[in-house]
Amino acid sequence: xxxxxxxxxxxxxxxxxxxxxxxxxxxxxxxxxxxxxxxxxxxxxxxxxxxxxxxxxxxxxxxxxxxxxxxxxxxxxxxxxxxxxxxxxxxxxxxxxxxxxxxxxxxxxxxxxxxxxxxxxxxxxxxxxxxxxxxxxxxxxxxxxxxxxxxxxxxxxxxxxxxxxxxxxxxxxxxxxxxxxxxxxxxxxxxxxxxxxxxxxxxxxxxxxxxxxxxxxxxxxxxxxxxxxxxxxxxxxxxxxxxxxxxxxxxxxxxxxxxxxxxxxxxxxxxxxxxxxxxxxxxxxxxxxxxxxxxxxxxxxxxxxxxxxxxxxxxxxxxxxxxxxxxxxxxxxxxxxxxxxxxxxxxxxxxxxxxxxxxxxxxxxxxxxxxxxxxxxxxxxxxxxxxxxxxxxxxxxxxxxxxxxxxxxxxxxxxxxxxxxxxxxxxxx
Amino acid sequence: xxxxxxxxxxxxxxxxxxxxxxxxxxxxxxxxxxxxxxxxxxxxxxxxxxxxxxxxxxxxxxxxxxxxxxxxxxxxxxxxxxxxxxxxxxxxxxxxxxxxxxxxxxxxxxxxxxxxxxxxxxxxxxxxxxxxxxxxxxxxxxxxxxxxxxxxxxxxxxxxxxxxxxxxxxxxxxxxxxxxxxxxxxxxxxxxxxxxxxxxxxxxxxxxxxxxxxxxxxxxxxxxxxxxxxxxxxxxxxxxxxxxxxxxxxxxxxxxxxxxxxxxxxxxxxxxxxxxxxxxxxxxxxxxxxxxxxxxxxxxxxxxxxxxxxxxxxxxxxxxxxxxxxxxxxxxxxxxxxxxxxxxxxxxxxxxxxxxxxxxxxxxxxxxxxxxxxxxxxxxxxxxxxxxxxxxxxxxxxxxxxxxxxxxxxxxxxxxxxxxxxxxxxxxx
Numbered sequence: 001x002x003x004x005x006x007x008x009x010x011x012x013x014x015x016x017x018x019x020x021x022x023x024x025x026x027x028x029x030x031x032x033x034x035x036x037x038x039x040x041x042x043x044x045x046x047x048x049x050x051x052x053x054x055x056x057x058x059x060x061x062x063x064x065x066x067x068x069x070x071x072x073x074x075x076x077x078x079x080x081x082x083x084x085x086x087x088x089x090x091x092x093x094x095x096x097x098x099x100x101x102x103x104x105x106x107x108x109x110x111x112x113x114x115x116x117x118x119x120x121x122x123x124x125x126x127x128x129x130x131x132x133x134x135x136x137x138x139x140x141x142x143x144x145x146x147x148x149x150x151x152x153x154x155x156x157x158x159x160x161x162x163x164x165x166x167x168x169x170x171x172x173x174x175x176x177x178x179x180x181x182x183x184x185x186x187x188x189x190x191x192x193x194x195x196x197x198x199x200x201x202x203x204x205x206x207x208x209x210x211x212x213x214x215x216x217x218x219x220x221x222x223x224x225x226x227x228x229x230x231x232x233x234x235x236x237x238x239x240x241x242x243x244x245x246x247x248x249x250x251x252x253x254x255x256x257x258x259x260x261x262x263x264x265x266x267x268x269x270x271x272x273x274x275x276x277x278x279x280x281x282x283x284x285x286x287x288x289x290x291x292x293x294x295x296x297x298x299x300x301x302x303x304x305x306x307x308x309x310x311x312x313x314x315x316x317x318x319x320x321x322x323x324x325x326x327x328x329x330x331x332x333x334x335x336x337x338x339x340x341x342x343x344x345x346x347x348x349x350x351x352x353x354x355x356x357x358x359x360x361x362x363x364x365x366x367x368x369x370x371x372x373x374x375x376x377x378x379x380x381x382x383x384x385x386x387x388x389x390x391x392x393x394x395x396x397x398x399x400x401x402x403x404x405x406x407x408x409x410x411x412x413x414x415x416x417x418x419x420x421x422x423x424x425x426x427x428x429x
Numbered sequence: 430x431x432x433x434x435x436x437x438x439x440x441x442x443x444x445x446x447x448x449x450x451x452x453x454x455x456x457x458x459x460x461x462x463x464x465x466x467x468x469x470x471x472x473x474x475x476x477x478x479x480x481x482x483x484x485x486x487x488x489x490x491x492x493x494x495x496x497x498x499x500x501x502x503x504x505x506x507x508x509x510x511x512x513x514x515x516x517x518x519x520x521x522x523x524x525x526x527x528x529x530x531x532x533x534x535x536x537x538x539x540x541x542x543x544x545x546x547x548x549x550x551x552x553x554x555x556x557x558x559x560x561x562x563x564x565x566x567x568x569x570x571x572x573x574x575x576x577x578x579x580x581x582x583x584x585x586x587x588x589x590x591x592x593x594x595x596x597x598x599x600x601x602x603x604x605x606x607x608x609x610x611x612x613x614x615x616x617x618x619x620x621x622x623x624x625x626x627x628x629x630x631x632x633x634x635x636x637x638x639x640x641x642x643x644x645x646x647x648x649x650x651x652x653x654x655x656x657x658x659x660x661x662x663x664x665x666x667x668x669x670x671x672x673x674x675x676x677x678x679x680x681x682x683x684x685x686x687x688x689x690x691x692x693x694x695x696x697x698x699x700x701x702x703x704x705x706x707x708x709x710x711x712x713x714x715x716x717x718x719x720x721x722x723x724x725x726x727x728x729x730x731x732x733x734x735x736x737x738x739x740x741x742x743x744x745x746x747x748x749x750x751x752x753x754x755x756x757x758x759x760x761x762x763x764x765x766x767x768x769x770x771x772x773x774x775x776x777x778x779x780x781x782x783x784x785x786x787x788x789x790x791x792x793x794x795x796x797x798x799x800x801x802x803x804x805x806x807x808x809x810x811x812x813x814x815x816x817x818x819x820x821x822x823x824x825x826x827x828x829x830x831x832x833x834x835x836x837x838x839x840x841x842x843x844x845x846x847x848x849x850x851x852x853x854x855x856x857x858x
Contacts, residue, residue: 368464
């Protein structure tokens with residue numbers, strides 16, 4: 001008998017669930033403040049939906065299976081293909097720009113490590129139908145506002161920004177041929193995690209000559225957009241993507257978040273489908289994996305049979321942000337709590353407790369009472385997780401009165417069981 | 430290319446998701462009012478977790494598969510086995526009674542019909558550790574309060590209650606032997622959906638003689654608990670289970686919900702693991718399948734290696750309750766809405782819009798503005814989904830002022846962009 005959850009998955013006991021709900025609430029509230037609407041899709045899709053976007057290689061990381069009618073299905077490793085499918089199938093019915101968010105549960109069969117699980121939640125924001133970098137700026141602003149809403153300071157994290165379009169123009173200028181660009185992105189995505197020797201090996205394995213390698217590496221010796229402009233500004237594509245980046249940074253400045261958004265040529269993102277600005281969010285201390293990432297993907301919705309639709313997306317898993325918040329003491333201690341616990345002196349008569357509980361629950365309060373006939377001491381123990389104890393029974397109850405006790409201050413008061421005063425005390429007014 | 434979600438699953442566009450969220454919010458709020466804490470588990474479990482509870486027969490209804498390390502896994506068809514596993518593995522650490530709820534997504538490979546999908550959500554309430562029928566009463570009261578919270582009247586639905594313990598005692602008294610009880614429950618669970626001829630066939634197929642059949646059917650000719658008491662009250666088990674039912678109904682009376690809770694010998698519930706009171710909730714009109722069901726299951730947690738723990742559970746899927754609410758016009762029309770839409774006269778300058786949006790979002794308002802440079806008319810069109818339009822730019826903006834317009838009444842006012850007055854107007858105060 002297996003008493004544990006499957007490897008890479010988690011049980012969420014109430015204290016764990018409270019943490020998840022804190023996260024989900026912040027995710028949802030931020031999305032709503034920025035005018036995003038919520039969507040969801042199936043937990044599994046036809047396998048083809050994932051291979052179409054990411055190639056057959058993706059199957060290695062999938063929980064894929066056949067259903068009892070031999071359909072090839074797979075648990076979703078990301079929600080973007082579902083989103084593309086949904087948007088493509090509605091076509092022009094949807095008023096652009098579409099601003100949607102979701103909190104999907106995702107599944108990846110991967111090697112386990114800190115901040116990486118096989119089953120996890122991911123916050124997704126996407127803006128579809130807007131070609132200008134105002135979409136990227138809006139999404140980055142939402143991401144920053146989210147992290148600040150947890151109590152983090154702008155100095156504690158960095159949004160690292162690059163442009164796939166710029167990288168592409170620079171690589172083509174070297175020249176690296178169009179067909180070899182994906183190989184180059186593959187090397188660059190692993191660049192930061194590798195030492196000098198390992199990096200040489202990566203380049204060699206990907207089929208780049210030493211001179212190509214040195215040319216690519218020279219891009220990384222340049223740390224500012226101004227320098228890139230000086231050196232490659234005559235290249236039309238380079239100039240156009242630099243203009244995009246400058247526009248993006250000027251918008252970010254208007255949002256008041258420029259201090260935590262920086263240009264970083266090392267950000268390329270692994271996925272092949274990005275076409276414009278890409279970004280990752282890291283803790284400034286550099287102790288954790290990226291806590292979020294995203295960018296522009298203008299070709300995906302067309303790939304799913306829809307009209308070509310420019311799009312910008314953002315994803316944040318639940319694991320790394322939780323580590324980030326835990327390390328900084330930003331996660332409140334869970335404590336089961338209800339508004340009122342009903343205590344009774346009556347023996348073998350639950351009626352007053354039930355009636356009082358029902359009355360207060362109908363006003364929206366969270367109320368409990370002892371489901372078994374328990375003595376006064378036991379009831380008071382159980383009442384410790386309540387803000388107030390409400391004593392019912394005896395002559396007071398017959399007169400229509402109850403005693404209410406503030407469990408923190410110890411203050412007690414006799415009030416009418418149907419009185420506004422009782423409601424006001426419970427509301428903390 | 431597959432443009433549709435897999436058979437039996439759904440895409441949730443924002444209007445669909447709004448309906449789901451309305452449901453989830455009502456489910457969650459009711460659970461919290463009644464003092465339940467939220468938990469969750471993995472979306473799939475080791476196959477054994479499900480076969481242990483329900484036998485190998487259940488595999489026919491499962492999405493089961495092997496992962497890449499040859500683990501036998503299955504998408505969960507219900508969360509109760511996960512709950513039993515989680516409670517069993519914590520043992521005495523958990524303070525009893527445990528009152529937990531969850532809103533799991535579940536998967537059953539079944540024939541499709543109205544109100545039945547292959548992927549759905551289910552609301553679960555469970556009380557563990559309380560042997561008395563006060564647990565059943567508390568859960569039924571929560572269920573009734575939930576349905577009323579949607580706006581339904583008590584006359585529109587019925588909680589139909591029976592006791593598996595009573596049925597068992599009556600069947601044993603016929604006598605039907607212990608080993609054949611499950612077969613009898615199987616027939617009884619399908620009894621209401623069958624005509625007279627079909628019913629005879631069901632009994633015959635399950636191996637019951639004609640006289641046994643008539644004896645079992647005679648139970649159903651009795652409509653009140655009093656008659657059962659008169660006829661079989663000398664049987665100790667019958668008397669004990671009748672006492673339980675009487676106690677349950679007296680508690681239900683204290684909760685003030687007796688008018689919609691009735692005894693119905695036809696309710697047996699298909700699952701083998703119920704041990705005491707069972708119930709189903711039906712629309713009074715009898716047009717829909719059961720919208721919820723549950724009962725006492727005292728042996729399950731022991732089966733998962735935990736201490737024997739009495740338990741009562743309740744489940745409500747999202748499909749039938751949605752049909753019920755739709756039929757009664759209780760589902761509000763979805764409309765995308767934000768608090769404020771920022772409109773600007775400025776050309777090629779998004780800074781005032783972004784600054785105003787950022788300011789209001791930081792106060793918790795939901796705010797949008799045009800991400801592309803659009804003319805005034807287009808912006809006003811987009812502002813139609815907002816409660817207020819806020820006009821920024823020009824000399825007023827330079828002076829620190831904005832005009833705010835109530836989109837419903839048309840009322841306009843010039844206010845300071847940082848003023849309390851602006852916040853008060855937006856808050857609807």
